[in-house]
Amino acid sequence: MYINFWYPIAKSEDVVTYEPHRVKVLGQQLIAFRDTEGNAHILSDVCIHRGAALGKGWVKGNHVVCPYHGWQFAGDGKCTHIPTVDEKQIPARAKVDSYPVQEKYGIVFAFLGDLPEEERPPLHEIEEYDKEGWRANRLVVFELDAYYERSIENGLDPSHNEFVHPAQGRPGMQPDFRKKPLDMKDGPWGSEFLVSFENQLSDSRALSEEAKLEHEVTAGSGYVGPNQMITWICLSKDQVFHQYFFEAPVDEGRTRIFFVNMRTFMLEPENDRRLVNINLTVAQEDIDLLATLDPVGTPNNPSDEVLVPSDGAVISYRQHLKTWKEKGWCIDMETLNAKRQNMAFAIPCPDRRTSGNWVLSPVPLFPTAE
């Protein structure tokens, strides 16, 4: 799992002014709450007084109140009130990590890391989100017992569709395509591919050449950062789906997915439910399969699996993960778990770059490559 990327934390509707929403991401507990002006805040959950969970407390005005001794913390993470101490005496160290927030598509996202704004990888933009001619399904959030990297890899893998999704995975890949390497196009934070699929309609003798072209099915996938995956499905020029998966690793064995499905047809709201149900059926087929993978995580050593050209996107993804590990952004969970008994950790927030005096240790990271 990697710091220094944008992660989906909660549905907008779950981030409220009257109680903190407690959620685990990257193996760490976080809280989300909304101030009186409606701005969402994401903070580390561990109270730096004596370790209580702020998420079990409550929100008072613009502050979250710890349930143990009533210390109050503002949205920027600073402690502003200690019931047993004069205001002037509040220690400078009394602060918790607070993370940059963006709220879009009905999701509250946090930048979980300490990079300054100009160096941050992007939150993927859904350009068509509010555009005419497009409709977004209601936001779907679901969890699965699988590691998020396995889940992203599954989305980047066109060769599983006809086996795992017998209803929707047809028509299968073109026979001559199956053996070709995926044509990956690299971007700064990820990579993508597009392929053609057979379409039963295009086999129909009744269709003109032009109509056949219109019915050509193309589909592709790409990733941006370790946890954002996009699938493009073009059933015809007027029937297009864009599917966005913003994934939050809960921990080493569980993933929470925020799924936004955009479409250019069947725009009437009454179609939403049917389409969501189809999406959930497909997702469940993937979930059932992903829960069986061994090891749960991706292997440390590439030679521990046999990869072939149709795994090109998976290979590209793993190469990108390696570069982010070499930047020093990969959490060393083994070290963290070994120390957890007597030590609380926090994902470092950007303020740690400009001020010292932090109480919790930052999560241990693998060293940067020389």
Ligand code: FES
């Ligand atoms: S542990 Fe939070 S106020 Fe004491």
Ligand SMILES: [Fe+2]
């Ligand atoms: Fe799938």
